[in-house]
Amino acid sequence: MxxxxxxxxxxxxxxxxxxxxxxxxxxxxxxxxxxxxxxxxxxxxxxxxxxxxxxxxxxxxxxxxxxxxxxxxxxxxxxxxxxxxxxxxxxxxxxxxxxxxxxxxxxxxxxxxxxxxxxxxxxxxxxxxxxxxxxxxxxxxxxxxxxxxxxxxxxxxxxxxxxxxxxxxxxxxxxxxxxxxxxxxxxxxxxxxxxxxxxxxxxxxxxxxxxxxxxxxxxxxxxxxxxxxxxxxxxxxxxxxxxDIKSKEIYVNAKNEDIIVLHSPIGLPVKVLRTPLVEKLLNNEKIPFGCPFRCLRACEAKAAKFCIADALLDTLAGDTEKGLYMVGSGIGRxxxxxxxxxxxxxxxxxx
Ligand SMILES: Cc1cc2nc3c(=O)[nH]c(=O)nc-3n(C[C@H](O)[C@H](O)[C@H](O)COP(=O)(O)O)c2cc1C
The missing domain is CATH 3.20.20.70 (Aldolase class I)
Structure with missing residues (x-):
């Protein structure tokens, strides 16, 4: 090498x-x-x-x-x-x-x-x-x-x-x-x-x-x-x-069967783990949010069902109910x- x-x-x-x-x-x-x-x-x-x-x-x-x-x-x-x-x-x-x-x-x-x-x-x-x-x-x-x-x-x-x-x-x-x-x-x-x-x-x-x-x-x-x-x-x-360690544990315990493909608010597919937030989104629920800082230029905030920045800040804090767990296909290993x-x-x- x-x-x-x-x-x-x-x-x-x-x-x-x-x-x-x-x-x-x-x-x-x-x-x-x-x-x-x-x-x-x-x-x-x-x-x-x-x-x-x-x-x-x-x-x-x-x-x-x-x-x-x-x-x-x-x-x-x-x-x-x-x-x-x-x-x-x-x-x-x-x-x-x-x-x-x-x-x-x-x-x-x-x-x-x-x-x-x-x-x-x-x-x-x-x-x-x-x-x-x-x-x-x-x-x-x-x-x-x-x-x-x-x-x-x-x-x-x-x-x-x-x-x-x-x-x-x-x-x-x-x-x-x-x-x-x-x-x-x-x-x-x-x-x-x-x-x-x-x-x-x-x-x-x-x-x-x-x-x-x-x-x-x-x-x-x-x-x-x-x-x-x-x-x-x-x-x-x-x-x-x-x-947070609680979020790391979600990843460590995940299997490849837990991966779902979502459409992120910027219009691109993104792989995430099946968690309570994702269940809600799959059930077509909208998670209410404001958009005070427009972090992503391409974000279709008006049409979006959730705020990806909010959800990832919840992952950071270890809130496994509200957090979003983006992942690659290697996670099962x-x-x-x-x-x-x-x-x-x-x-x-x-x-
Ligand atoms: C949790 C997570 C967050 C990511 N955040 C970014 C990011 O902020 N910017 C970016 O360009 N790519 C981001 N990526 C994509 C990675 O840069 C990378 O190309 C990809 O994950 C590599 O594949 P692997 O996860 O199978 O190793 C992210 C990927 C994951 C899993």
Whole structure:
């Protein structure tokens, strides 16, 4: 197993930990991963409290971002720290600006096409890593970045239909992942990259994101032709993940049969565990909510049956009745809460 090279950045373990909102992935988790030799990522979404966000969402979000980045760097001196910034955020530009000011090492950006990212991060040495789920999305990003900024992605994360989070797949593909195998997506993305790699004289590392729970899963992705992996679900059940222990226990006890595909308020399919909140939504109940801070640009708040930010803040607090448990298909194999470092132990013997 080789270290992952992203431009001049050498990552001892070819693993990026997914920046997971709301407060699953904060400084503590990112620092633990960075100390173990991977890239630790903070998710920029929902870092503030409900009350403070209602008063001044932009200012509160900025303040927490700065605090988390500085705290991660202090906890993991010399480690590689990144930020996950969803394109769907209403304060996207502001968050990227803060990442530049605070000098994070990498920015991972998905949940939409990050077409303006190189412009916003211009002048920095931050590695820019878009997330895609198809050759088509890759092509749009490559053409746009080339035309507007003469810039190539520093690495690319490829999500397959078994991954967690908001997904750029149809519900049918999520329910039948064999319709969109990640190996095919990898081949399509490679084909789109090839002419740009030739023109820029630069090879772009590709990271596979779905269903990586064990060291063997990492090796499987490397054998498929990926240069590394992007891991979410396994890191939810770590000591350093930011959510309440009651919520971690829901994840640890979950089986794959408990996974339901919901349509999130931003119009994308998302895998979640069957919990009391989800039962209500499946029964077509609407959970009343206000929308004081419009965190997601694409949120169809008027038509939505629930507020995803509210529900994820309840997950954070360990309210298992009201909480929403977003998940990837690997959850059935996650049966314990471990220190994040433990994920890397078997990998250390392979480098
Ligand atoms: C609880 C949870 C929260 C997530 N939050 C985010 C997020 O804030 N931004 C994002 O781009 N992706 C998010 N994702 C998707 C991950 O970044 C990642 O690509 C995916 O989960 C990888 O698949 P895996 O969970 O099978 O490891 C989230 C996933 C989960 C399970």
């Amino acid at each position: 080789l270290p992952l090279k992203i431009g001049d950045l050498e990552v001892p373990m070819p693993v990026i930990q997914a920046g997971m909102g709301v407060q699953v992935a904060k400084a503590e988790l990112a620092a633990a991963v960075a100390k173990a030799g991977g890239i630790g990522c903070i998710s920029s979404v929902g870092l503030g409290s409900r009350e403070a966000s209602e008063n001044d969402y932009l200012a509160d979000s900025h303040e927490h971002l700065v605090k988390e980045i500085r705290s991660a760097k202090t906890l993991a001196p010399g480690g590689i720290i990144g930020m996950n910034v969803m394109v769907a955020l209403s304060n996207y530009d502001d968050v990227i600006k803060t990442c530049v000011e605070e000098k994070v090492d990498v920015i991972v950006s998905g949940a939409g096409l990050p077409l303006t990212l190189p412009g916003l991060a211009k002048g920095s040495n931050i590695k820019l890593i878009p997330v895609v789920s198809s050759g088509r999305a890759m092509k749009i990003i490559l053409r746009s970045w080339h035309r507007r900024y003469q810039y190539m992605p520093d690495a690319v994360i490829i999500e397959g239909p078994l991954c967690g989070g908001h997904m750029a797949f149809t519900e049918n593909q999520v329910l039948h992942p064999e319709l969109a195998p990640i190996q095919n997506i990898l081949n399509d993305v490679r084909a789109e990259l090839a002419p740009f790699e030739a023109e820029y004289g630069k090879k772009v590392p590709l990271l596979g994101a779905e269903n990586v729970v064990t060291a063997d899963d990492v090796l499987e992705k490397l054998n498929m032709g990926f240069d590394g992996v992007h891991v979410g679900t396994r890191f939810i059940c770590t000591e350093e993940a930011g959510i 996650v049966n314990d809460i471990i220190p994040a470092e433990e994920f890397f132990e078997p990998l250390k013997k392979l480098v």
